[in-house]
Amino acid sequence: MLKINNLHASIEDKSILKGINLEVKAGEVHAIMGPNGSGKSTLASVIAGKEEYEVTDGNILFEGEDIEELAAEERAHKGVFLSFQYPIEIPGVSVTNFMKTAINETRKAKGLEDMPAKDMLKMIREKSELLEIDRKFLSRSLNEGFSGGEKKRNEIFQMAMLEPKLAILDETDSGLDIDALRIVANGVNKLKSKDNAVVVITHYQRLLDYIVPDFVHVLYNGRIVKSGGKELAHELEEKGYDWIKEEVNA
Amino acid sequence: MSKYTEDDLREELKTKEYEYGFYTDIESETFPIGLNEDIVRAISKKKEEPQWMTDWRLDAFKVWKEMTEPEWANVNYEKPDFQAIAYYSAPTAVDPNKTLDDVDPDLLAMYKKLGISVDEQKKMNNVAMDIVVDSVSVATTFKKTLGEKGIIFMSISEAIKEHPELVKKYLGTIVPTKDNFYAALNSAVFSDGSFCYIPKGVRCPMELSTYFRINQAGTGQFERTLLVADEGSYVSYLEGCTAPSRDENQLHAAVVELIALDDAEIKYSTVQNWYPGNSEGKGGVYNFVTKRGLCEKNAKISWTQVETGSAVTWKYPSCILKGDNSVGEFYSIAVTNNYQQADTGTKMIHLGKNTKSTIISKGISAGKSQNSYRGLVQINSRADNARNFSQCDSLLMGNECGAHTFPYIEAKNKTAKIEHEATTSKIGEDQIFYCNQRGIDTEKAIALIVNGFSKEVLNKLPMEFAVEAQKLLEISLEGSVG
Numbered sequence: 004m005l006k007i008n009n010l011h012a013s014i015e016d017k018s019i020l021k022g023i024n025l026e027v028k029a030g031e032v033h034a035i036m037g038p039n040g041s042g043k044s045t046l047a048s049v050i051a052g053k054e055e056y057e058v059t060d061g062n063i064l065f066e067g068e069d070i071e072e073l074a075a076e077e078r079a080h081k082g083v084f085l086s087f088q089y090p091i092e093i094p095g096v097s098v099t100n101f102m103k104t105a106i107n108e109t110r111k112a113k114g115l116e117d118m119p120a121k122d123m124l125k126m127i128r129e130k131s132e133l134l135e136i137d138r139k140f141l142s143r144s145l146n147e148g149f150s151g152g153e154k155k156r157n158e159i160f161q162m163a164m165l166e167p168k169l170a171i172l173d174e175t176d177s178g179l180d181i182d183a184l185r186i187v188a189n190g191v192n193k194l195k196s197k198d199n200a201v202v203v204i205t206h207y208q209r210l211l212d213y214i215v216p217d218f219v220h221v222l223y224n225g226r227i228v229k230s231g232g233k234e235l236a237h238e239l240e241e242k243g244y245d246w247i248k249e250e251v252n253a
Numbered sequence: 254m255s256k257y258t259e260d261d262l263r264e265e266l267k268t269k270e271y272e273y274g275f276y277t278d279i280e281s282e283t284f285p286i287g288l289n290e291d292i293v294r295a296i297s298k299k300k301e302e303p304q305w306m307t308d309w310r311l312d313a314f315k316v317w318k319e320m321t322e323p324e325w326a327n328v329n330y331e332k333p334d335f336q337a338i339a340y341y342s343a344p345t346a347v348d349p350n351k352t353l354d355d356v357d358p359d360l361l362a363m364y365k366k367l368g369i370s371v372d373e374q375k376k377m378n379n380v381a382m383d384i385v386v387d388s389v390s391v392a393t394t395f396k397k398t399l400g401e402k403g404i405i406f407m408s409i410s411e412a413i414k415e416h417p418e419l420v421k422k423y424l425g426t427i428v429p430t431k432d433n434f435y436a437a438l439n440s441a442v443f444s445d446g447s448f449c450y451i452p453k454g455v456r457c458p459m460e461l462s463t464y465f466r467i468n469q470a471g472t473g474q475f476e477r478t479l480l481v482a483d484e485g486s487y488v489s490y491l492e493g494c495t496a497p498s499r500d501e502n503q504l505h506a507a508v509v510e511l512i513a514l515d516d517a518e519i520k521y522s523t524v525q526n527w528y529p530g531n532s533e534g535k536g537g538v539y540n541f542v543t544k545r546g547l548c549e550k551n552a553k554i555s556w557t558q559v560e561t562g563s564a565v566t567w568k569y570p571s572c573i574l575k576g577d578n579s580v581g582e583f584y585s586i587a588v589t590n591n592y593q594q595a596d597t598g599t600k601m602i603h604l605g606k607n608t609k610s611t612i613i614s615k616g617i618s619a620g621k622s623q624n625s626y627r628g629l630v631q632i633n634s635r636a637d638n639a640r641n642f643s644q645c646d647s648l649l650m651g652n653e654c655g656a657h658t659f660p661y662i663e664a665k666n667k668t669a670k671i672e673h674e675a676t677t678s679k680i681g682e683d684q685i686f687y688c689n690q691r692g693i694d695t696e697k698a699i700a701l702i703v704n705g706f707s708k709e710v711l712n713k714l715p716m717e718f719a720v721e722a723q724k725l726l727e728i729s730l731e732g733s734v735g
Contacts, residue, residue, distance in 0.1 A: 053686055
């Protein structure tokens with residue numbers, strides 16, 4: 004589904020990603036871990052198509068297609084979803100209205116008519132029940148005055164509504180207490196299927212107790228320096244990142 | 254597919270033309286340019302006005318001659334040459350006694366172009382409509398239905414003839430002829446406008462609407478609206494405006510007077526989309542308007558405006574809260590793009606006890622435009638327990654525009670409670686990327702963010718016009734992110 008080859012990317016001439024190789028297949032869950040500043044969030048932004056980042060070498064193939072020239076919204080239309088580490092506030096725009104716009108814009112890009120209001124309401128009801136979201140919450144302004152937990156749960160709700168093929172969860176666990184973490188993780192697990200893939204970016208292992216990865220990759224200084232199964236995450240939790248750094252620098 | 258960049262957007266804006274910029278070739282009778290007593294008399298004669306009306310105009314003209322143009326507003330423009338404007342222009346085919354079916358087909362075609370098929374509007378929106386092209390009211394629909402309730406809705410020229418007692422009693426009582434330079438000018442030369450009277454206890458069953466259009470070149474439009482809501486009555490009124498694209502600046506100086514007697518309520522909404530000039534700031538309408546309403550006991554006046562057009566706007570719809578427990582509201586969205594300038598706001602004059610006012614102003618500036626809110630909240634010594642809440646929010650797009658807020662507060666009564674909140678924000682790259690990532694392109698994202706920003710005011714518009722206003726916001730701001 005996603006194949007990244009020798010990806011180099013920089014922002015304002017500062018090189019951040021220095022040759023990433025990664026392949027994610029449908030039905031898989033990958034975790035990307037690593038110390039602060041290693042390039043995890045940059046990788047997420049580059050895949051999603053944030054304009055500030057410049058790809059200087061390598062490529063990103065999504066379902067076999069090079070997506071470098073595609074705008075962020077076009078990547079979204081193809082099924083790439085990013086759960087933001089810091090979701091953005093849009094005052095006066097309700098969660099429902101935002102989702103309605105997003106879904107209908109995606110449908111328009113595919114040459115489809117707007118989703119009938121009845122179907123939209125039904126979908127909203129189903130997905131909000133799935134994620135245990137109070138429907139009053141959906142008429143509030145997007146992310147405005149939301150608690151950390153509400154923001155993250157709202158991200159997963161949007162993921163549920165948009166039904167992406169590839170979901171990248173950028174530090175979804177940051178700022179969550181254990182209950183919120185469990186709800187968010189349960190949501191992701193319910194949405195997982197053999198046809199979609201999830202990339203979890205996280206600093207800590209604890210989220211991976213709930214969303215169990217098939218593969219764990221360690222990102223350090225712009226490169227994936229180690230890959231393994233879920234036991235690698237436990238090893239990192241126990242020993243920290245220093246031994247990885249030493250290994251790389253040796 | 255290549256990326257749709259901001260440069261593409263900017264290019265599109267440049268080539269995108271003002272949608273209502275067409276000129277309709279209809280036969281017109283236009284007075285020679287210039288202004289003097291003879292012209293004032295000629296306008297009055299043309300309108301077959303009674304002597305008292307002619308005298309009233311001449312008095313106003315005398316006052317105007319002694320006045321100078323106000324310069325305190327935060328706008329810069331070349332002062333109009335008042336001797337270079339024609340003060341009267343009328344489609345010749347108009348006969349006020351004719352029904353809509355007799356209206357010049359070219360004129361009707363023009364309405365269609367404006368997106369107002371009069372017939373359809375009548376049926377679908379339940380809106381009674383008066384249309385003023387250049388200087389003359391050409392069609393007032395629904396007169397009969399309204400007549401059955403005793404509601405008078407007609408052009409002001411007709412009203413002067415048919416209901417002189419009402420016009421005489423109220424005209425100029427809220428905005429006196431000597432109120433300001435443009436009000437005086439309007440009083441002298443106004444050629445048409447709408448008149449509306451809602452009898453005691455009557456709830457007007459439909460939206461009343463006036464559509465203004467400047468068509469002829471080199472003409473000014475000076476319309477006069479007088480709206481009287483008798484005790485315990487209710488009316489919702491809407492005005493819309495457009496003009497053809499022209500290189501020269503056209504002058505529009507209107508006066509609107511509202512009178513809400515005891516327990517009456519008036520909701521007055523404006524969607525102003527006069528030609529704003531081109532992307533280099535050439536041409537466009539000067540919109541210098543005086544709007545004011547008077548509230549008697551327990552009465553309520555609510556102004557809602559969506560201002561997207563005009564090169565220069567100078568406009569402060571105000572409320573005089575004379576009666577105890579009366580309520581004044583002002584909800585405004587002002588959008589400026591390219592070289593547009595707007596200095597707009599309101600005055601809330603609290604005279605009665607327990608009077609309440611609310612001001613919600615949303616200014617959106619883009620391009621190289623300047624957008625100012627100017628408001629006065631005045632609590633007079635006898636206005637015990639008066640309350641005001643003001644909120645002024647500004648949204649900036651790009652680095653070359655400006656937003657300004659000039660709130661004036663004068664409180665002469667210790668029991669007054671006045672709150673003022675103001676915010677300034679910018680549409681962020683982060684907001685746009687967030688929308689993009691959800692599949693919403695940049696242009697749509699801006700529309701979404703702007704609509705969210707303006708929501709509190711859009712919600713105050715009558716339903717069918719809220720949709721139109723939303724579209725107008727999108728069009729006005731197309732390609733303005735920078």
